[in-house]
Amino acid sequence: MLGVLTVAVLLVVAVDRTFGHSSLAFAAAIILLLIANAPMLRFNCGRCGKNAFFRGVVVVPWPNRICTRCGLDLAADHSQKR
Numbered sequence: 001m002l003g004v005l006t007v008a009v010l011l012v013v014a015v016d017r018t019f020g021h022s023s024l025a026f027a028a029a030i031i032l033l034l035i036a037n038a039p040m041l042r043f044n045c046g047r048c049g050k051n052a053f054f055r056g057v058v059v060v061p062w063p064n065r066i067c068t069r070c071g072l073d074l075a076a077d078h079s080q081k082r
């Protein structure tokens with residue numbers, strides 16, 4: 001996730017330096033981030049459905065091991081199901 005973010009930012013900066021300000025490169029970076037975020041948004045708590053990447057109102061780039069809402073051990077839950 002952080003790697004993709006870095007690539008997206010570098011892509012925008014590189015195109016910006018080469019062609020001048022480009023909203024096309026910015027749009028491409030946004031799409032890239034959305035694709036990278038798709039699996040992340042599916043990583044929800046098996047019991048209450050809370051997203052594991054949200055810690056209160058703060059989004060963290062790594063999933064919580066324990067659900068912040070109901071306290072379910074997410075690592076154990078995922079190894080059981082898959």
Ligand SMILES: [Zn+2]
Pocket residue numbers: 045046047048049050067068069070071072
């Ligand atoms: Zn939960």
